[in-house]
Amino acid sequence: MKIGLIGHGAIAGYVSAQLGSRGIRPAVFLMRTRRALDGQDADAMQVTEARDLPEGLDLMVDCAGHAGLAAHGPAILAAGIDLVSVSLGALADRDLHDRLEDAAQQGGARLHLASGAIGALDCLQAARIGGLDEVTYIGRKPPAGWKGSPAETALDLDGLTKAAEHFAGDARRAATEYPKNANVAAAVALAGTGFDATQVRLIADPGISANIHEIHASGAFGRFSFRIEGTPLPDSPRSSALAAMSVVAAIERQRATIVI
Ligand SMILES: NC(=O)C1=CN([C@@H]2O[C@H](COP(=O)(O)OP(=O)(O)OC[C@H]3O[C@@H](n4cnc5c(N)ncnc54)[C@H](OP(=O)(O)O)[C@@H]3O)[C@@H](O)[C@H]2O)C=CC1
Numbered sequence: 001m002k003i004g005l006i007g008h009g010a011i012a013g014y015v016s017a018q019l020g021s022r023g024i025r026p027a028v029f030l031m032r033t034r035r036a037l038d039g040q041d042a043d044a045m046q047v048t049e050a051r052d053l054p055e056g057l058d059l060m061v062d063c064a065g066h067a068g069l070a071a072h073g074p075a076i077l078a079a080g081i082d083l084v085s086v087s088l089g090a091l092a093d094r095d096l097h098d099r100l101e102d103a104a105q106q107g108g109a110r111l112h113l114a115s116g117a118i119g120a121l122d123c124l125q126a127a128r129i130g131g132l133d134e135v136t137y138i139g140r141k142p143p144a145g146w147k148g149s150p151a152e153t154a155l156d157l158d159g160l161t162k163a164a165e166h167f168a169g170d171a172r173r174a175a176t177e178y179p180k181n182a183n184v185a186a187a188v189a190l191a192g193t194g195f196d197a198t199q200v201r202l203i204a205d206p207g208i209s210a211n212i213h214e215i216h217a218s219g220a221f222g223r224f225s226f227r228i229e230g231t232p233l234p235d236s237p238r239s240s241a242l243a244a245m246s247v248v249a250a251i252e253r254q255r256a257t258i259v260i
């Protein structure tokens with residue numbers, strides 16, 4: 001399988017290392033700017049534009065956040081290359097959503113959304129068939145996990161002594177205002193009742209060390225609650241390791257003959 005990665009941050013680094021241990025070396029990195037990489041990625045080709053990607057790629061994998069997906073997603077799909085993305089919140093932008101859809105149709109390619117730092121999306125998707133009444137997502141992270149987000153202006157993150165909510169609203173606004181922190185809200189929205197009907201609360205909590213995500217849903221199926229305590233990636237306190245793991249799992253699903 002010939003794979004390329006967009007970005008080389010905390011998630012991409014994890015994904016590349018995991019692929020390496022499965023005998024796959026990414027053939028190319030689509031970067032914002034070229035720079036020296038180490039380990040198995042040191043000799044990989046680097047490009048800064050999708051049009052310079054090599055021939056014969058089976059799959060591109062976006063680990064570059066909303067900006068990376070917006071910049072390169074449409075061109076990759078239009079070129080007929082399937083794309084796995086972990087930047088789900090970018091789809092809250094209706095214009096980008098439509099451009100990705102049109103490009104995928106034009107190129108005969110598919111955009112696969114990794115489940116990211118959350119689970120139970122299968123349950124929500126199935127429950128949606130019978131009708132969902134209400135879906136709420138609550139995201140809790142230690143203060144360091146909210147650095148660089150609007151939480152920084154809403155709260156004194158360094159001086160926080162107890163849990164404090166800094167966002168309550170719909171998933172579209174959460175995903176748009178917190179591009180590095182509310183992709184999970186987008187995943188819940190896309191699997192369930194959509195960006196406008198999904199309710200979101202975001203909380204900074206100095207009493208926790210994990211990234212804690214909860215879903216509460218009810219509908220014709222009954223009701224469920226899901227909670228996960230995700231260990232952050234060593235290189236990035238705001239990104240859960242499970243998000244990176246889910247990207248590798250999404251790549252593995254591309255190669256599987258029996259798919260779950
Ligand atoms: N679905 C989910 O549950 C989760 C999703 N995410 C999403 O994944 C993204 C990446 O997370 P993480 O790895 O921790 O973040 P990092 O900040 O560690 O890495 C981001 C990488 O993306 C690159 N990048 C940014 N813009 C572009 C662009 N236009 N073209 C190419 N590369 C680009 C950066 O390059 P440079 O170094 O040059 O700036 C950097 O290499 C997050 O921003 C978030 O949106 C994160 C966690 C969970």
Ligand SMILES: O=C([O-])CC(=O)C(=O)O
Nearest residue numbers: 117181182183184239240
């Ligand atoms: O990694 C996490 O725990 C969640 C996250 O950043 C996101 O949803 O964007």
